[in-house]
Amino acid sequence: MSEFKQTFNSSLGKKLIMALTGLFLCTFLIVHLGGNLLLFCDDNGYSFNMYANFLTHFPPIEVVAYILYLAIIVHALYALILTVNNTKARPVAYVAHNDAPASWSSKNMGLLGSILLLFIVIHMGDFWYKYKFTHTVGYKEYRTNVLTNQTTVSDFTPADPTFEHSSTTEGDTEIIRVKDLHARVANSFSNVWYDLFYVIAMGAVAFHLLHGFQSAFQTLGWRHRKYTPIVKFIGTWFFGVIIPLGFALMPIVYYLKSLGR
Amino acid sequence: MSTGNMNFTLKVWRQKDANSSGKMVTYPAENISPDMSFLEMLDVVNESLIHKGEEPIHFDHDCREGICGMCSLYINGRPHGPKRAITTCQLHMRSFNDGETITIEPWRAAAFPVIKDLAVDRSAFDRIQQSGGFVSVNTGGVPDANIIPIPKVIADEAFNSATCIGCGACVAACKNASAMLFVSAKVSQLGMLPQGQPERWSRVQAMVAQMDEEGFGNCTNTGACEAECPKEISLLNISRMNNDYFSAKLFREEKVHDHGASGGE
Numbered sequence: 001m002s003e004f005k006q007t008f009n010s011s012l013g014k015k016l017i018m019a020l021t022g023l024f025l026c027t028f029l030i031v032h033l034g035g036n037l038l039l040f041c042d043d044n045g046y047s048f049n050m051y052a053n054f055l056t057h058f059p060p061i062e063v064v065a066y067i068l069y070l071a072i073i074v075h076a077l078y079a080l081i082l083t084v085n086n087t088k089a090r091p092v093a094y095v096a097h098n099d100a101p102a103s104w105s106s107k108n109m110g111l112l113g114s115i116l117l118l119f120i121v122i123h124m125g126d127f128w129y130k131y132k133f134t135h136t137v138g139y140k141e142y143r144t145n146v147l148t149n150q151t152t153v154s155d156f157t158p159a160d161p162t163f164e165h166s167s168t169t170e171g172d173t174e175i176i177r178v179k180d181l182h183a184r185v186a187n188s189f190s191n192v193w194y195d196l197f198y199v200i201a202m203g204a205v206a207f208h209l210l211h212g213f214q215s216a217f218q219t220l221g222w223r224h225r226k227y228t229p230i231v232k233f234i235g236t237w238f239f240g241v242i243i244p245l246g247f248a249l250m251p252i253v254y255y256l257k258s259l260g261r
Numbered sequence: 262m263s264t265g266n267m268n269f270t271l272k273v274w275r276q277k278d279a280n281s282s283g284k285m286v287t288y289p290a291e292n293i294s295p296d297m298s299f300l301e302m303l304d305v306v307n308e309s310l311i312h313k314g315e316e317p318i319h320f321d322h323d324c325r326e327g328i329c330g331m332c333s334l335y336i337n338g339r340p341h342g343p344k345r346a347i348t349t350c351q352l353h354m355r356s357f358n359d360g361e362t363i364t365i366e367p368w369r370a371a372a373f374p375v376i377k378d379l380a381v382d383r384s385a386f387d388r389i390q391q392s393g394g395f396v397s398v399n400t401g402g403v404p405d406a407n408i409i410p411i412p413k414v415i416a417d418e419a420f421n422s423a424t425c426i427g428c429g430a431c432v433a434a435c436k437n438a439s440a441m442l443f444v445s446a447k448v449s450q451l452g453m454l455p456q457g458q459p460e461r462w463s464r465v466q467a468m469v470a471q472m473d474e475e476g477f478g479n480c481t482n483t484g485a486c487e488a489e490c491p492k493e494i495s496l497l498n499i500s501r502m503n504n505d506y507f508s509a510k511l512f513r514e515e516k517v518h519d520h521g522a523s524g525g526e
């Protein structure tokens with residue numbers, strides 16, 4: 001076995017891969033939440049639709065996106081390999097169970113991760129796949145008068161079904177036509193079962209990262225009297241609370257809005 | 262011989278040998294003194310079994326004062342019983358309630374096969390230790406004491422790691438049957454000291470490789486080991502081991518087979 005292979009086949013090598021992919025996914029969550037906060041702009045989805053269009057058409061982002069999909073697959077694959085090995089390491093179970101003095105999250109990373117994987121698959125099928133590979137997402141036309149800065153919105157149906165995005169000017173009016181992912185999101189979020197699943201999945205994110213974020217630092221061997229308390233603080237409050245709460249608010253707010261309509 | 266006033270019901274794992282399948286068997290433990298250690302209580306039970314012509318319950322023990330690491334026992338779902346930071350031989354029967362049912366099982370891990378009843382084969386730990394848990398010393402005149410300066414904090418930390426008695430409770434407690442707390446304590450105790458530097462990078466590689474070969478699980482940083490360790494070995498050791506391992510593998514020239522003890526090429 002080559003030295004490289006031997007390193008990554010070792011127990012610690014596999015853990016290194018888990019930790020690095022896990023932390024990469026954590027940084028992605030920050031960016032993803034930041035972008036999605038545009039859903040809270042009260043502009044008929046203009047900012048959000050432009051953002052979605054930018055993400056799918058800016059080549060460096062597309063490259064990063066494919067690295068991201070790879071990271072999810074590798075993370076889940078190694079989680080599976082490690083979990084299978086760990087089960088094999090104790091073939092005979094104990095009769096008496098006493099709650100080991102370890103956090104619930106830390107003992108249920110596999111379960112939490114599986115919920116996340118299910119969520120990621122459904123979520124990507126719903127938004128990303130439909131946006132990129134089907135013509136089931138509608139369009140909006142935003143007409144802005146550059147003098148008064150007044151915007152009017154209307155649905156728009158292009159002649160060509162492969163139409164993506166256009167930006168033109170007619171006199172003082174700037175016309176932007178773009179895929180209306182925002183309507184798709186609002187539509188999904190008006191379904192209470194979808195929202196429930198979404199919120200549960202965000203609960204899983206919270207518990208996964210409550211343990212996972214600080215665990216990755218421990219795995220990497222980056223533990224220090226001065227910095228570890230900071231890592232634990234960020235893991236608990238930022239990744240364990242703020243991030244999942246931010247995501248979970250979106251379906252809740254959109255559901256409430258859909259009731260008002 | 263027994264003079265106490267406590268009575269217990271024991272549920273004990275009985276297994277004839279490594280190749281047989283075992284089962285839980287119930288025994289009474291009567292007239293037990295609260296001042297007896299857990300092992301002394303088992304001695305009393307065994308005496309009565311021998312009187313009745315039955316096979317006594319096999320369990321490991323040696324020093325009976327918490328320093329050798331021989332005693333084991335998974336008692337009521339916890340390695341070394343309900344108290345923290347002690348071994349089974351240091352556990353007294355006053356820690357239990359009169360009339361209680363006590364479940365006693367062997368350490369459970371693929372790498373620790375049962376030899377008989379409650380005794381398991383922990384030679385996997387010996388092989389890990391032999392693969393790299395040593396320092397090379399030149400023969401010759403006796404060196405002066407304290408000739409190598411070592412900061413007190415480092416000496417203390419290395420000593421803390423060195424208090425590991427190799428009992429295996431960390432493996433027993435871990436949901437993954439991972440041996441990383443033990444291995445990391447052994448890696449740290451030497452890797453932190455100047456005397457351990459020559460083999461520092463090859464040691465960690467050899468010991469981790471042997472650990473993997475023995476079939477222990479992979480750490481998920483739950484911390485159950487640290488909580489159950491009779492010597493309170495800290496998870497910090499695992500972090501230190503990982504750091505050394507990754508440095509060794511990714512940034513150092515030494516290969517694991519440069520190590521004398523692991524055979525060479």
Ligand code: HEM
Nearest residue numbers: 019022025026076079109110113114117212215216219481
């Ligand atoms: C957005 C998605 C995800 C993020 C941000 C994330 C993040 C993390 C982090 C930071 C760790 C800690 C690594 C370590 O302890 O060294 C971790 C561990 C883990 N993850 Fe994820 N993860 C995600 C998705 C998943 C998925 C989809 C699965 C499973 C299918 C999964 C299963 C696991 C398991 C089993 C562990 C524990 C592994 C171990 O400690 O050895 N995760 N994750």
Ligand code: SF4
Nearest residue numbers: 425426428429431490
């Ligand atoms: S680390 Fe603790 S529990 Fe593990 S073998 Fe050493 S003394 Fe026993």
Ligand code: FES
Nearest residue numbers: 325329330332350
């Ligand atoms: S018998 Fe030696 S530590 Fe318990």
